[in-house]
Amino acid sequence: MTNIHATPSSDAAYWDAPLETQSRAEWDKLKLSLLQQHLQHAYDHSPYYRASFDQAGVHPGQVRTLEDIRRFPFIDKQVLRERQQALPPFGDLVAVPERDIVYISASSGSTGVPTASPFTAQDFDDWIDYEARQFWSSGLRPEDRYCHSLNFSLFVGGPCVLGAQKLGALSIHAGTLPSERLLAIAKQFQATAIWTTPSYAWYLGETALKEGINPHQDLSIKRIFVAGEPGGSIPETRQRIEALWGASVYDYYGLSDIFGACAGMCEEKNGMHWAEDHILVEVLNPDTGEPVAPGERGELVLTTLKKVARPMIRFRTGDIVSFTAEPCACGRTSIRMLGVHGRLDDMLIIKGVNIFPSDIEAIARKDHDFSGEYKLIVERENHLDRLTVEVERAASYQGSDAIIAARFAGQLKAITGVSVEVRILPPDALPRATHKAKRVEDRRSGVWG
Numbered sequence: 001m002t003n004i005h006a007t008p009s010s011d012a013a014y015w016d017a018p019l020e021t022q023s024r025a026e027w028d029k030l031k032l033s034l035l036q037q038h039l040q041h042a043y044d045h046s047p048y049y050r051a052s053f054d055q056a057g058v059h060p061g062q063v064r065t066l067e068d069i070r071r072f073p074f075i076d077k078q079v080l081r082e083r084q085q086a087l088p089p090f091g092d093l094v095a096v097p098e099r100d101i102v103y104i105s106a107s108s109g110s111t112g113v114p115t116a117s118p119f120t121a122q123d124f125d126d127w128i129d130y131e132a133r134q135f136w137s138s139g140l141r142p143e144d145r146y147c148h149s150l151n152f153s154l155f156v157g158g159p160c161v162l163g164a165q166k167l168g169a170l171s172i173h174a175g176t177l178p179s180e181r182l183l184a185i186a187k188q189f190q191a192t193a194i195w196t197t198p199s200y201a202w203y204l205g206e207t208a209l210k211e212g213i214n215p216h217q218d219l220s221i222k223r224i225f226v227a228g229e230p231g232g233s234i235p236e237t238r239q240r241i242e243a244l245w246g247a248s249v250y251d252y253y254g255l256s257d258i259f260g261a262c263a264g265m266c267e268e269k270n271g272m273h274w275a276e277d278h279i280l281v282e283v284l285n286p287d288t289g290e291p292v293a294p295g296e297r298g299e300l301v302l303t304t305l306k307k308v309a310r311p312m313i314r315f316r317t318g319d320i321v322s323f324t325a326e327p328c329a330c331g332r333t334s335i336r337m338l339g340v341h342g343r344l345d346d347m348l349i350i351k352g353v354n355i356f357p358s359d360i361e362a363i364a365r366k367d368h369d370f371s372g373e374y375k376l377i378v379e380r381e382n383h384l385d386r387l388t389v390e391v392e393r394a395a396s397y398q399g400s401d402a403i404i405a406a407r408f409a410g411q412l413k414a415i416t417g418v419s420v421e422v423r424i425l426p427p428d429a430l431p432r433a434t435h436k437a438k439r440v441e442d443r444r445s446g447v448w449g
C-alpha cells in the first residue's frame, strides 16, 4: 500500500496527528503487531535469519510481548559485511527478490568495503513519508525554502531532501558545495532552512562572517538541521551555532543501514522523537546485554518494523545513548533520545572512568573564554592511559592561560571525577572541520590489538 498522505494546512501542529499523539499503550500495541509480522517475514524470506533464529531456538510465532525480542540474536556491522561478502552483492539478510529492490545506499565505514542498504519502492516511500513528518515536527512548512547540503553520493542522508519536498517546501538539492558557493546560493534564493553537520554549520557561519556576510541580516536561514555528530544534542554547542546564525538548530539522528533520519527534534528541542512505527528501540548495557533504566546511558540496539528489503533484527549500533518516555510539551507521545553521547569506539577509559569527547565539548562550548574548538590526545604511560585536552582560547580573552586551564580542568573533574592536563592554544591553532570533525588523536600503539 502506497503512502498517500495529504499535506496538512501550514498551521497544523502535526503531520499525522492520530499516529503522533496516540497513547503509549497504543504505540506498544502497534509496535507488537508490526514486530510479529516483520519477524515472520524475515524468517520466511531471509536465509540468514531463518538459520540464525533456528540456531537460537526462537521462532516469530512465540512472540507475545515486545520484551520477547530479547530472545532473538544480535547482529552488527561485521555480520552485514560478512554476509555481503559471502553472498554478493547484498548478502542473505535480504528478504525480497532483487527485482523488488529499487534503491541502495552504501556506507564505507572504516574498513573501506561499503555495505549496501537496500530498499523496495514501498520501503523508500515509507522512509520519505517519515522524513516529511519529522521535518514538519521541527517547524518546516510548505512556505519554506530548504537547502539540502549533505552528500548525495551513495549516502543515505542524500534522499532525505525528498522528505522536505514531499512536505511541500521548495527544495534546493545543493549537496556538498564549497562553502563560498553554498553561501552564495543560500543568499541568492533566500533559503530559510538548511541541513548540514554541526561542525560544518559552525564552519560555514564563521566563513560567512570572514567574507563580510552577517548571517543574521544578510541571510534568511531560520532553521538548521544537523546530524552525524553528537554536537546537535549538546545544548552548549547548539546554542553557540544558534547565536552565530540567529537561527534555531534541530538535531537529527540517522543510520546508513536504516534511514537517513530515524529520529529528530521537535520545536521543543528537548530530545529527539523516535520513528517508533518504523524502528523498535532497545537501550542495553553493552557488557551484560540487559536494558538500562530510562535516562541511563546504554548501547542503542535497533530492530526495523517495516523495511522488508533487508530486515534489521537487533542491530547493535555501537552508539551510546539515553532515552526518556516522559511526555513532551509538543504533544507527541513517541519516546525521545536525549543524546548520542558517543560511539563505543570513541569512549575513552581514563583512570578507570568512561569519558566521551562530548563531555569535553560541552565545557569547551559553554565557556566563552574558549573558541569552542578542542582536541583530545590519548597516550599510554606505564600501562596507564593519560588524556591531554587541547583547547583554544577565544580571540576576545586577554587573561592568563593558567587561569582558564585550571578552570577547564576543574569543570571536567566535577563532571567525570578525573583530573586531566589542559593545554591552552592560541585562537585558530586547531584545524577547522569541514565535514566530520576528528577530535581524538590516539597515540597509544597496539592497545586495541
Ligand SMILES: [Zn+2]
Residues within 6 Å of the ligand: 266, 267, 268, 273, 328, 329, 330, 331, 332
Ligand atoms: Zn516534542
